[in-house]
Amino acid sequence: MNLIRRIKHSIVLLLTFSLFFAYVPAALGASAQQTEEVRELLEHYHLKSPEDSELADKEIDEMVDSLGDPYTQYFDDQEWKAYSSELEQTFVGVGIVMMEEKGKVYVEDVIADSPAAEAGILAGDLLVSADGKSFAGKSMADIQKIIRGEEGTVVALTVSRSGKSLKFKITRKSVHVPVVSAKMLEQGIGYLALSSFTSDAAKEVKRELEKLEKNDLISLVLDLRNNGGGYVNSAQEIAGLFIKEGVLAHMRDRDGNDEPLSISGTERPYEYEVVILVNGNTASASELLSGALRDYGVAKLVGTKTYGKGVVQSLISLKSGGVLKVTIQEYYTPKGKKVDQVGLAPDxxxxxxxxxxxxxxRLAGGKKLIVSWQDGVLTVNGIRMSQPDAARQEGKLWYFNLKLGAELAGAKLTYDAKNRSYTLTKGSQKETIQASDPRVTVKDGRTSIDVRLLAKWFKDVTFSTSGDTLKLGSR
Structure with a gap:
């Protein structure tokens, strides 16, 4: 019991869903002292209140597995170094951000000044192989593990760009991924993307918000898509930028005790409208912040339902060596809504x-849109993303993704399976086209429409072409 009291004061709360970290137990060789220390900590802290009889005569990895909790983990020194690097978004690799689309993995972005940027890798490149080994059938996590390696080693990376195979020899080095990026989308509407709740995330968010405010910020689009979480105190500090005083979440332990996590905000919290982008990989601390800002009426959510990780871990350094990440609490939003295994539904x-x-x-009040597509990269008001299927050129004709085209026009898209027809509705205007119409094409399950027809139907939509670039606008 003395051990528990001593360690309790050094707990660091963590709310993270690790999207890419591959945990391989290495605790089979743990000492008897380490095994006993882990057993005692699990009995006293874990949310499930395991009995000593359940954990007896088990090695560390067996104890952890018996809990049925994917978030409780033991790290030896090497594993902890890798995991903490992930928390702080520092990696040894080539410096690319990936996205997966219909079983293929593309480069979504290239980190500035990284080995990949220096070599000439571009957003939109399709990842084909590394060191002669094909990526066919491999997941994004598999490819990421292959591309990472020891600092100073070389990886021969092959990509496909506009149908051409390109090979690059890239020397791996330590790369710090910027966790915050921001820009103005239009007069008064700012965009801020946060990729992880690192230890200094709140400071970086505040700095970027101050820059946006100098451009007469009226409303903010906060992008938390694919943000797997991080440190709870970072979420608290960021919430405090928008809420002067309140409760970030209700933390409930295994005995049902409710420990409210308070917000002590700034004297002058930001009072503009916030729209938060979320998806199925928005998890943990991202859900904590999103749920709180929505409950307080500060923000609305746009996207798809979030992951649903509503449990909290603490990081405990073992006296005998290694680090234990153990689930100790479940959290609920300020209004008492459950998040774990449920997620947050978007507005x-x-x-x-x-x-x-x-x-x-548009929900943030935006009107003017400028969209361009070239070589698989789509840019929306200056925000770049890899979206190979957004447009394609057939001879002199250009086709644009129908669903995306409807969104650009501000129209609702419906499909009548019986008549095999598509209808775009905007106010009292209705435009219907048969799936068999030559102005509609389907490739790889994606439906596209002739951009000339889209512009003809909706007078607010404009387009122009130049070589391999398509530009569209909406007023």
Whole structure:
């Protein structure tokens, strides 16, 4: 019991869903002292209140597995180094951000000054192989593990760009992924993307918000898509930028005790409208912040339902060596809504990265849209994303993704399976086209429409082409 009292004061609360970290137990060789220390900590802290008889005569990895909790983990020194690097978004690799689309993995973005940027890798490149080994059938997590490696080693990376195979030899090095990026989307509407709740995330968010405010910020689109969480105190500090005083969440332990997590905000919290972008990989601390800001009426959510990780872990350094990450609490939103294994449903449901951004932009009061597509990269009001299927050129004709085109036009898209027809509705205007119409094409399950027809139907939509670039606008 003395051990528990001593360690209790050094607990760091963590709310993270690790999207890419591959945990391989290495505790089979743990000492008897480490095994006993882990057993005692699990008995006293874990949310499930395991009995000593349940954990007896088990090695560390067996004890952890017996809990049926994917978030409780033991790390030896090497594993902890890798995990803490992930928390702080520092990796040894080539410096690319990936996205998966219909079983293929593309480069979504290239980190500035990274080995990949220096080599000439571009957003929109399709990842084909590394060191001669094909990526066919491999997941994004598999590919990420292959591309990472020891600092100073070389990886031969092959990509496909506009149908051409390109090979690059890239030397791996330590890369820090910027967790915050921001820009103005239109006069008065700002965009801020937060990829992780690192230890200094709140400071970076505040700095970028101050820059946006100098451009007469009226409303903010906060992008938390694919943000797997991080440190609870970072979420508290960020919430405090928008809420002067309140409760971030209700933390309930295994005995049902409710420990409210308070918000002590700034003297002058930001009082503009906030729209938060979320998806199925928005998890943990991201859900904590999103749920709180919505409950307080500060924000609305746009996208798809969030992941649903509503349990809290603490990080405990073992006296005998290693680190234990153990689930100790479940959290509920300020209004008492359950998040774990439920998630947060968006106020405005949208699928597709670009459709979500456009929906959030309009909900924030935005009107003018400038969209361009070239070589698989789609840009919406200056925000770049890899979306290979957004447009394609056939001879002199250009076709644009129908669902995305409807979003751009501000129209609702419906499909009549019986008559095999598509209808776009905007106010009292209705435009219907048969699926068999030559101005509609289907490729890889994606339906596209002749951009000339889209512009003809909706007078607010304009388009122009130049070589391999398609530009569209909406007023």
């Amino acid at each position: 405005l449901a949208r699928s597709g990265a670009a459709e979500q951004l456009i929906g959030a932009f």
